[in-house]
Amino acid sequence: MVWDTLVGQRRAVEALRSAAAGHGMSQAFLFTGPPGSGRSNAAVAFAAALECEEQPPGCGTCHSCHTVLAGSHADVTVVRTDRLSIGVDEVRDLVRRSALAPMGRRWQVMIVEDADRLTDQAANALLKAIEEPTDRTVWMLCAPTVEDLLPTIRSRCRMVTLTTPSVDEVAEFLSRADDIAPALASYCARASQGHIGRARALARDEGARNRRKEVVSIPSRLTSLIACMNAAQNLVETTQEEADAITGELDTRERGDLDASYGVVERGRRPREYAPALAALERAQRTRAKRRHLDVVDRGLMDLVSVYRDAIVLATSPGQPLVNEEIRHDVEQVVRGASAELNLRRIGWIFDAREQMLDFNVPVPLALESLMVALKAPSR
Structure with a gap:
């Protein structure tokens, strides 16, 4: 079934199944x-159900379901961005495509991931299309919260609210879907804090697990100013290396495709x-690299938050499970070294650093250095 990847989303699945069958x-x-709850997966699964050739819709095995899930269905368009925002030109092109009749017998489906990244102009262009859709067009927008979109857009949409799955649900999914050993599945489920994509990445990549272990060890090591500066520098370097590894192969492939399309290799000039064209590609790649970093x-900062969250839990409710049980001694x-109130303020400082980097374009090294100094253990 197309719903199998929606972990812990029973109520949402029931609503989508009913809609795909024509009710609502x-x-x-x-x-x-929240991040990792599966917003994009839910939208794609619903699109597959709408295009499904069987009854009840959403079989997951027919040709339409298979092509939607593989990202190759002619009538399902998925817009995802590697940039910091989605611009008006991209949305206008999407609106023009949405007005076309579907090639098949069912729906023209337009999925916009990261709809919260729409610029004001792009959101206004999208609003007009949602207000006056064609009879066989369905729009699916994905965003962390309803407040991330214009009120005029969200008022014209049917809401599908997803929740963070439990640790047990994520661990069971990893064991069932990816054949992960129970102990490793449990660790990855806890470490990801219910983020399905992050849990699968940790389960499949020992390097990712080692990088996370390095990050969660930081709080116990922030005992001096030099330790704070070293921790910030190490975090900058390790995250940059990981981001470069993700984008490097794609950059090389895109450059090769560009050279081939202009005949650079064959003609030698x-x-x-x-x-x-090369300048435009390099600008796009720099933007993507910045966002990826x-x-x-951001993921590393959320791992830091989990440590201070564990410290608060341990201080106030000792019997509760920890996210980072394997480093209980560090917690x-x-x-x-600090009261629960101070650790709560530390979590606030981490979120302030996130806002500085994501919303106010503060350089990553500067934001992390300031953060690590703020998090330093109090002098005795």
Whole structure:
């Protein structure tokens, strides 16, 4: 079934199944939920059910389901961005495509991931299309919260709210879907804090697990100013290396495709139109690399939050399970060195650093250095 990847989302699945069967169908849907809850997966699964050739819809095995899930269905368009925002030109092109009749017999489905990244102009262009959709077009927008979109857009969408799955649900999914050993599945489920994609990445990549272990060990080591500066520098370097590894192969492939399309390899020379195309590609790649680095840093900061969250839990409710059970000794050290109130303020400082980097474009090294100094253990 196409719903199998939606972990811990029983109520949402029931609503989507009913809509796909024709009960409560709408021309626009807004999928909201915390990171890792599966907003995009839910939208794609719903699109597959809408295009499904079988009854009840959403079999997961017919040709339409298979092509939607593989990302190759002619009538399902998924817009995802590697940039910091989605611009008006991209949305206008999407609106023009949405007005076309579907090639098949069912729906023209337009999925916008990261709809919260729409610029004001792009959001206004999208609003007009949602207000006046064609009879066989369905819009699906994905965002963390309803407040991330214009009120005029969200008022015209049917809401589909997803929740963070439990640790047990994520661990069971890893064991069932990816054949992960129970002990490793349990660790990855806890470490990801219910983020399905992060849990699968940790389960499949020992390097990712080692990088996380390095990050969660930081709080217990922030005992001096030099330790703070070293921790910030190490975090900058490791996150940059991880981001470069992710984008490097894609950059090389895109450059090769560009060279091939302009005949650079075969002709041994560059036509006049090649230079501006190359400049545009390099600008896009730099933007993507910046966002990727910010995403990796952001993930590391959430791992830091989990340590201070554990310290608060250990200080106030000792019997509760910890996210970082495997470093309980380090967490106990953090508890001994600060009150629960201070650790709560530390979590606030981490979120302030995230805002500085993501919203105010503060350089990553500067933001992390300031953060690590703020997190330093109090002098005795």
